[in-house]
Amino acid sequence: MLRLYNLAVPMFTIDAHLDLSMNALEWNRDLRRPIAEINQRETGLTDKPDRAKGVCSLPELRRGNIGLVVATQIGRYVAPDNPLPGWHSPAQAWAQTQGQVAWYKAMEDEGEMLQINNLVSLEKHLALWNDGNPSENKPVGYILSLEGADSLVTVGHLERAYGYGLRALGPAHYGPGRYANGTDATGKMGSNGLELLTEMERLNIILDATHLCDDAFWQALDHFNGHIWASHNNCRALVDHNRQFSDDMIKALVDRGAVIGGALDAWMMVPGWVRGSSEPKAMNCNLAVMIDHLDHICQIAGNARHIGIGSDLDGAFGREQCPYDLETIADLQKVPDLLRKRGYTEADVESVMHRNWLRFLRNAWK
Numbered sequence: 001m002l003r004l005y006n007l008a009v010p011m012f013t014i015d016a017h018l019d020l021s022m023n024a025l026e027w028n029r030d031l032r033r034p035i036a037e038i039n040q041r042e043t044g045l046t047d048k049p050d051r052a053k054g055v056c057s058l059p060e061l062r063r064g065n066i067g068l069v070v071a072t073q074i075g076r077y078v079a080p081d082n083p084l085p086g087w088h089s090p091a092q093a094w095a096q097t098q099g100q101v102a103w104y105k106a107m108e109d110e111g112e113m114l115q116i117n118n119l120v121s122l123e124k125h126l127a128l129w130n131d132g133n134p135s136e137n138k139p140v141g142y143i144l145s146l147e148g149a150d151s152l153v154t155v156g157h158l159e160r161a162y163g164y165g166l167r168a169l170g171p172a173h174y175g176p177g178r179y180a181n182g183t184d185a186t187g188k189m190g191s192n193g194l195e196l197l198t199e200m201e202r203l204n205i206i207l208d209a210t211h212l213c214d215d216a217f218w219q220a221l222d223h224f225n226g227h228i229w230a231s232h233n234n235c236r237a238l239v240d241h242n243r244q245f246s247d248d249m250i251k252a253l254v255d256r257g258a259v260i261g262g263a264l265d266a267w268m269m270v271p272g273w274v275r276g277s278s279e280p281k282a283m284n285c286n287l288a289v290m291i292d293h294l295d296h297i298c299q300i301a302g303n304a305r306h307i308g309i310g311s312d313l314d315g316a317f318g319r320e321q322c323p324y325d326l327e328t329i330a331d332l333q334k335v336p337d338l339l340r341k342r343g344y345t346e347a348d349v350e351s352v353m354h355r356n357w358l359r360f361l362r363n364a365w366k
Contacts, residue, residue, distance in 0.1 A: 016261040032112055049318075049320065050316065061317055063135075063136075063328075074105070074270055093346045115165050117144070146166055147208075147211070204226060206229055207224050207229075228253065229261075232310030254297075258360075259306055262307065
């Protein structure tokens with residue numbers, strides 16, 4: 001059996017949620033550069049809350065042996081009465097996501113990244129990252145995901161997206177969406193949302209249950225017979241918010257064979273977080289808190305086969321709103337020891353860091 005790590009190097013790691021293209025194009029970050037250089041260039045900027053506090057870049061992914069990620073496109077449509085930031089037409093949102101695809105392709109052209117979209121490309125990429133050579137010159141593999149379906153002008157656009165590599169889709173993001181309602185919203189999907197689920201199932205696109213409001217979550221599970229994961233989600237029992245999964249939702253996902261990625265956005269990790277004023281150290285928000293959420297899922301599942309990492313570490317926040325013992329994304333390599341200290345076996349640790357996501361993908365793409 002292929003071993004994905006040895007004791008001399010960090011354990012091979014999969015991160016199931018990174019908004020890389022959003023960071024590159026909307027934050028104007030050259031993710032090819034060292035994170036210290038990116039942050040230094042942002043000194044004095046105030047247009048984003050995480051300026052000069054970023055934790056993610058392609059060199060840091062390589063340093064942390066994070067060789068495979070689920071990387072997003074995102075483009076929200078907002079109706080005239082929707083106060084959220086977003087685009088004023090689906091066509092504009094579509095154009096935004098096409099620019100994001102162009103950035104991923106540019107990174108491929110430069111040898112920085114490599115799209116993984118089927119079983120053959122997956123196994124070949126794993127062999128490359130386990131060939132015993134340093135990771136510093138290896139392309140970071142990415143599975144393309146769409147966070148929120150608003151940018152799909154029609155359901156027919158989904159097949160076009162599949163053609164350029166889309167392999168996972170979360171129908172909703174924040175607020176009301178064109179196909180499904182998301183975080184802080186309520187209500188079931190309409191006929192177009194159900195049509196989208198049918199087309200996803202036909203194309204074998206993974207349903208990402210993250211961000212679905214409760215009504216849409218249960219409806220989606222009832223209507224979708226394909227493969228389901230939750231790329232970046234934590235537990236409502238530990239932090240009571242509709243963005244999180246209830247125990248019943250977790251159990252339903254486990255029953256469907258899903259893997260749930262633990263997220264590292266501080267407000268999702270510790271109760272009582274106030275955006276813009278709370279500080280990680282003062283709130284005792286460290287990496288061990290993510291283990292609390294992962295362990296809660298394991299207690300419901302009865303095993304460690306349904307948890308992984310989906311850090312969201314470039315999702316519009318940086319060191320001001322992530323665990324205080326994480327300087328860059330490479331510090332995900334602290335997670336194995338934290339799991340061992342909780343009594344998780346070495347097999348469990350491997351499962352969390354990569355094997356659960358790999359088992360899921362091999363089953364979905366077989």
